[in-house]
Amino acid sequence: MDKLRTLEIFLATCDGGSFSAAARLCGSDPSTVSKAVSRLEVELGLTLFQRSTRQLRITTAGERYARTVRKAMQDLSSCENELKQLNDSPSGILRISSAVCYAHLYLQPLLNEFCQCYPDIKLELEVNDLHVDIVENNVDIALRTGFIKDSRLVARRLSPMDFLTCVSPIYLSAYGMPSCSEDFKTHSWIGFRIKQSQQLQPIFLPDKKGEYQFVDLERRYITDDGETMAYMCTDGLGFAQLPHFLAKKGLDCGELVSLYPYYRPPQPDNGVFAIYPKREYLPKKVRVFIDFLTEKLAERGESSHCTWAEEWPALVG
Known part of the structure; x- marks a missing residue:
């Protein structure tokens, strides 16, 4: 006993x-x-x-x-x-760790409304692209593109991560429209270097059947910052394959166009995830934050299985 x-x-x-x-x-x-x-x-x-x-x-x-x-x-x-x-009760300190681009473009515009809705929650927001150990660092929830499999954690997908082949009208007016994937070899590309692996983000382009295939292209410009990549594309430095959350601002205001329909990598860890420690009773402050973010994403046309990119018009169908 x-x-x-x-x-x-x-x-x-x-x-x-x-x-x-x-x-x-x-x-x-x-x-x-x-x-x-x-x-x-x-x-x-x-x-x-x-x-x-x-x-x-x-x-x-x-x-x-x-x-x-x-x-x-x-x-x-x-x-x-x-x-x-x-x-x-939704109260206390809520510690959030978010990927940089997602925090700046998606999360930051929502913070004031969330704080107004839940005044008893105090936010501590950490913005970086490192996959920190959220258990060891006492983080309540992390917003990450992709996830590391860990039995201590729950990874809930907020949305897929769809890629759009973007270019500025400025660039097209200066250098013209490529007619096939081979033509891209003569055009300027902006590449993204992944911080964790130091590898370049691969580029996938549709073949004649419209099926996306890996294409080995030289990148004239390379950066490890997503927002810088999007700005370089907007400024007319070349083509870039941007995640939907990076492409949205430029597409909405017409500073970018999408050449092809969206591309969605088939890997199970593709997407934007809310990651939090596994526990029997999830604190209310975490639940209301996830519910709030899910609701706001739905207003943008995003859910665990789709994004607004599915409906975005492409220059080449």
């Missing part, structure tokens, strides 16, 4: 004045209660109750021990209730 249960039986015996009364209070039987109290006395090396055939009387040591146990049980109950209340 565990110690906490034994202490509950001990206090019930104090309150009931007999093993039979304690048994009724604890939903047990007198024999089990008597044995539990006897084991506790052996463990402590103390006599907690004086027994006779007619009555059970608590000793001085028993009274002192009962006061301490009762206070400890009350403190434990108070702590549990407080923690439950914190878990069930």
Whole structure:
């Protein structure tokens, strides 16, 4: 029998004045209660109750021990209730770690509204492209493109990551429209270097059947910052294959056009994910943040299985 249960039986015996009364209070039987109290006395090396055939009387040591146990049980109950209340109400510090581009382009414009909706939540926002150990670093939720498989974590996909082959009208007016993938070899490309692996993001272009294939193209310009890549493309330095969240601003204002329909990598870790520690009871502050972000993404035409890029018109169908 565990110690906490034994202490509950001990206090019930104090309150009931007999093993039979304690048994009724604890939903047990007198024999089990008597044995539990006897084991506790052996463990402590103390006599907690004086027994006779007619009555059970608590000793001085028993009274002192009962006061301490009762206070400890009350403190434990108070702590549990407080923690439950914190878990069930959207309050406290919410620590978010987000990929840089996603934070700047998608998350930052939503922060004021979220804080207005949940004034009892205090945000701590860390913006970087490193896959930090969110358990070790006490992060409540991380927003990442892709995820690292970890049994301690839950990875919930917010949206796929769709790529659009973008170019500025400025560039097209100066250098013309390529007619096939071979033509791209004579055009300027902007490449993205992945920080973690130092590899260049591969480029996929549609073949004559419209099926995307890997194409080995020379990059005239290379950067490891997504927003810089998008700005370079907008400024007319060349073509770039941009994730949908990087392409959206330029496409919406007409500074960029999409040459082909979207491309979605088939890998299971493709997408934008909300990653958080696995736990039985997810704190309310985390739940409301995920729900809020999911709702705002839906207003943009994004969900776990689609993005607005599916409907975006391409210059070449």
